[in-house]
Amino acid sequence: MLAEIVGRPAAQAVEGWLIASADGPDLEILERPAGLSPAADCGISLATSLTVAEVFALAGREGWPARYRRPQGTSGVIDLLLERDTRLEVLTPEMQSV
Secondary structure (H helix, E strand, O other): OHHHHHOOOEEEOOOEEEEOOOOOOOEEEEOOOOOOOOHHHOOEEEEOOOOHHHHHHHHHHHOOOEEEEOOOOOOOEEEEEEOOOEEEEEEOHHHHOO
8 A cells, every 4th residue: 555655566575565766765664573662653754646535545445544634834644544553644745735
């Protein structure tokens, strides 16, 4: 699903998944080692070319809770809760303009 959000293909790597970037750093997704605390307090923000409706549709398909919020001084963000303990912020093109 993250590959769909950023609009790039994903490939299985030795220890997880790799999403290759067209013009910036790659995104590597690894399993959290046993005993490491959940990443709920560590936020990840991803820019996407998808619409708000498309992001909510992807979240629904994956069974991930999603909510729109508008922190002060921003044009909004969509929060996804992945696998019960990892928060991901997704910014649509309109949200990236501020």
